[in-house]
Amino acid sequence: MRKISYTILAFMLCLVALFSSYSPAQAEVKSDYKLYVMAPLGEVTDWDSFKKQLVQLKESGVYALTTDVWWGLVEGNGDNQFDWSYYKKYAEVVESSGLKWVPIMSTHQCGGNVGDDCNYPLPTWIWDEDSVENMAFKSESGYLNKEALAPWWDEATGQYNELYKSFAKNFADKKSLIVKIYLSGGPAGELRYPSYQFADGWDYPERGQLQAYTEGAKKDFRRAIKEKYATLKKLNTAWGTKLKNWNQIQPPNNGDEFFTSGEAYSSQYGKDFMEWYQGALEDHLQKIAKVAHKQFDSTFNVPIGAKISGVHWKMNDPEMPHAAEYSTGYYNYSQLLDQFKKSDLAITFTCLEMGDHDAYNAPYYSAPRKLVTQIANLANERGISLNGENALPLINNEWGFDNSAEVVFNYNFEGFTLLRMTYLFNDEGNPTNEFNMMRDKLGVKSVPVTFTVNNVPSAAGQGVYLTGARGEIGRWNPAEYEYKLTQNSDGNWSGTFNLGADRLYEFKFVLKDANGNITWQHGDNNSYHTPSTGVGEYSSSW
Template sequence: RRGPGDSFRASIPLYYSKPSFRQAKQPSMKLGGRRFGGQKKGSSRWKSKAHAQEGDTGESNSNLPTPLPQPIKESQPHWVEEFADPLQDGQDSVESQLVPGEAGVGFFGLVSESELVREDGLPLLRQGNPEVKQSAVGVPMYVALPLGAISHDNKLRSRKALRAALRALKLVGVEGVTANVWWGLVEKEGPQSYDWSAYEHLISMLSEEGLKFQCVFAFHQVPDLQGSELPPWVMEVARGNSDVLFTDRGGQRSYDCLSFSVDDRELFHGRSALQMYKDLMISFRNQFASELGGTIADIVVGMGPNGELRYPSYPEDGRWAFPGIGEFQCYDKYMMEDLARHAESIGKPEWGHGGPHDAGSYKQWPHETVFFEQENGGWSQEYGQFFLGWYCGRLVEHGRRVSLASQEVFGMYPVHLLAKVAGVHWWYLSDSHAAELTAGYFNTRSNDGYKDMMQMFKEVGFGVILTCAEMQDDEQPEAARCSPERLVDQVVTSAIDNGVPIAGENAFQRYDAPAHGRILHTAQRLNKSFAFLRMGKSMFEPVNWVKFVRFVQQMKHVRQPEALMALEEAGDDAAHPPLALTFEEIPDSPLEYHKQLNREQHRQLIERQ
């Protein structure tokens, strides 16, 4: 029911479970000022854990997938509409809960997880395992919250809608959620003045709902996303000394994040960039120490633009367009000083005056430059090898410094530390791998650009998250020489060979079978987890929710061929969504729209061939 002035409405269909499930008697509960009774006597379709244990044979049927909820017939009344009161940012109501309707069991599950059991006594929902080891069954699934889940004034947005969504994810078997901890929001007011209030609400909510939290420290900003900006007092320093920012050959500055060259330079009110990152993590640790290793399972440490360990070589501010090669980002004065010292140390001072002058510009293709030419390009010559070794080596060293600082903060806590590696797949099939080189990955036809990085992460005790797990070669424009499949295989193999925990995530929000199939293929080699990007209005559209629920079930049994076959035979009908939840106050992120535009550009590239 919707009243005048309401800004939010969620409609959730209820469902019957399969006959193999039963549930304990439901208590009555108050909803929106009305009281709903529990299930009628004799109508219970579930049984309690105690009853399930009676007559237990001790045999496990864990090799089979958990039966999925079945839709009720259209002729049955099955809608309960929630949230009759207007929803305002920052408001929440523990009293407003969805309860059983006449048709069956309500989606938000008033029964505790311990009571949700199968006929054989096994839990309905898989329990999490805090250890970093490959599951013999499946891969834990996380879902990324919208980039704007925390408002620009550091408030947790739309708590009612968010809680509803979290309960949906929990019920279908999602392990937890991942969300950015924005540096610019938490330390907005001044140096070492931290405000964790929004994240206190979020972590408390996750704890109440039994979900894990993968915390992503975002020491970067996202174009056009209000609230993601770097702290204003940091930007004040940058306005007075723009060399703290990455700079291209033409002198244009990148505002995505701070240059790696200021990691150890005390230019920010007496602190270096690395000290600022570490201090923020220390404050987080002190604030949430009791949740580390519990609700907080993973710490992802941002190490560059978009949180990835790379240079901002392909900015989303209009300078670059897919599949441009990007530009080297080493022209701030501190990077240039370091290059000069390095050139002097090997007896080649003339090589220390700058990067290659013939490496082209952001939107150009490799064959339009001299440096990235296939045959005898500058990248393969002595100077090119020197420069690339220095440029990419500084990226790895930045990753090492940030990782070691993070270990000093969290090393004594039972949490997993991870870093993101970008999926720069365009021009992968060319000899020079130009786009990877400008991003800082020294990966060419003759050099493994991820080996040194993985060895470093092994030494510092970090795991790795790789993007673009859903992308397929045959979807890419042939002219751009893309190969996301081979890139993923190379990075995953390098991680496994070096004993580095490897997790994955998608680059585009997709619900189609080919994308999910590709993720399932890669997931068989992942030994950590998978993060699905991202929660938003489109996820809860009925047609997408059906596919997502089925995908979660497949990921839970990705290493069980018989279980996957059973799910395949069942089709989408077995993965009917237990809800059709729509909400307006947690929108799809602007970043996803930008990426979608880039996806459309893929289809137009053949005209340039």
């Protein structure tokens, strides 16, 4: 009979555990792992109450507070007319609480997105700098969106440079307080297009709309195509068209048909359009990173980062796979993360609280866990600093906290930022249940579990993986988690992974060939309950 033994170790014994050498599934929580909390979106009015709450966060293991620094507030009176008085007081209060501070250079609008409870538009004077057709976004429906500046408006970089320079000058004396700086890359502070916008008639889980219909967008698309093909003859040959001038180049005239017909996936036109569409975001990221490093590095010498949104709800749609991601501007994640690496930027990725089989996602071809692990692996391969967030502004159940913790602790995340501080305290300023779950689940309180499997057939190709799901027997196909084991000198395969305390897991072992196909599996519907403390052993045979 084949034997598999599972030794569950308490934290005091983790030094003697066998550790996996596969970086996306680290055997222990990163030594520099940090827990952050996102501050309320609106302005603080009761500073004493605010400080008391910050002190409670600090005492519960939170490292830093992440705060939107609204462009519309600090430069609202006119170009280069900055007023930092509110944020200077804010920084003093954060510092007095003992927390560190992560300011976000929020060059986007607050209002209109999920969780927005305030209204801070962009400075009104900015729209006098050029035509709105060059500066804003326009969707397939004709809706004009002004919540962020379009990436193809060249003058935006100069405005951001002035903002960054003024911030560095005014907060140079807080360099011991500031531990990281984040850049807003677009709507909701994320590097993306405003494709899923309620004001444009979007509702979850619809695809959202392409945002390439202003004259500025069309001009930039034509520029990119002309740069690639040089002549109309070469362009017509590639696209199978008979265009007579460059101005006949247009974005898709029917977004749904662009996807359902397969044009987005298989035609050269679709490929060229999507590469330009994402490429405009990459160019924007490169520009803001360059001026941010110029203004911040010499003063603060801290990591600079940007955020990618977890657009998960059309990943497995049989009629238009990944259409929500594509509409948002996420066409090729590998290429996008290459730009993060080139620009020396950290990544924050969202939707860590969601599982592939959560009831909220189940009917909609959604795969958030698969997406999170894909981004994590790509970031780890490139050595990019990786941080996580929840997508929705409130995690109100234990399951969501467990999902977040398991991803963070096993996929090399350096930190997790909880949205949002508003939900961590009641009206009296006392901690809520969400506060307690944050402290207990997202602090370093997972249980390291060592797995060993014997009698594995010849493991040519990718190797052996522990695969399964959490919380409910019989729901693990497709797998929710997948961790690679390491082959020992005795020929057996082992790995130690951090799993949530007091949770039920179901698992099996699989062997994959070089193409990722499963060629052998060991175990079927086997489960165990992870203890909080102590040493336990579970064994079975097949």
